Amino acid sequence: MSGVVCAIRGGPPSKSTLRRAIELSQARQLPLYLLYVVNFHFLMHTAHSRLTAIQEEMREMGEMILFMAQETAIAANVTAYPEVREGEVEAQIIALCGEVDADVVVVGEPLPGRTTAAFTGEKLAGLRARLKEQCRAELVLVP
Numbered sequence: 001m002s003g004v005v006c007a008i009r010g011g012p013p014s015k016s017t018l019r020r021a022i023e024l025s026q027a028r029q030l031p032l033y034l035l036y037v038v039n040f041h042f043l044m045h046t047a048h049s050r051l052t053a054i055q056e057e058m059r060e061m062g063e064m065i066l067f068m069a070q071e072t073a074i075a076a077n078v079t080a081y082p083e084v085r086e087g088e089v090e091a092q093i094i095a096l097c098g099e100v101d102a103d104v105v106v107v108g109e110p111l112p113g114r115t116t117a118a119f120t121g122e123k124l125a126g127l128r129a130r131l132k133e134q135c136r137a138e139l140v141l142v143p
Contacts, residue, residue: 010065017108036062
C-alpha cells in the first residue's frame with residue numbers, strides 16, 4: 001500500500017489542510033487516509049460517571065468530521081479512508097503512516113498564539129524527523 005495521510009482536527013482551519021491533502025492525492029494518484037485523533041488524557045480529572053458519555057461524544061464528533069472530509073475527497077474523485085483513533089496525536093500519525101506505507105503526511109500548522117495545539121514548532125520538527133526515519137514519509141505543513 002501507499003498513500004497520503006491527512007491529520008485533521010475539524011473546523012475552518014482544517015479546510016486548507018484537507019484541500020492540500022486532496023491535491024497531493026490527485027497528483028500522486030494515491031488514496032487518502034483521513035485521521036482524527038481523540039486524546040482523552042485531559043479527561044482523567046473528570047468524574048467517572050460522565051467520562052464514558054464524553055468519550056463517546058468525542059468519538060462521534062471525530063467520525064462526523066471525517067465523514068464530511070471523506071465526502072469532500074470523493075467529490076474530487078479521491079478514494080478516502082476515515083480513521084478515528086485514540087491516544088497521543090503524534091504516535092497515531094506515525095502508526096497510521098507505517099500501516100499504510102504513506103508517502104506523505106499532511107498536517108495543519110498550529111494557529112498563531114495557540115499554546116494548546118497538538119504541535120508546536122519544536123514538536124513539528126520532531127515529527128518530521130520521526131516520519132522520515134520510521135516511515136520514509138515527507139511531512140507537509142499547511143498554514
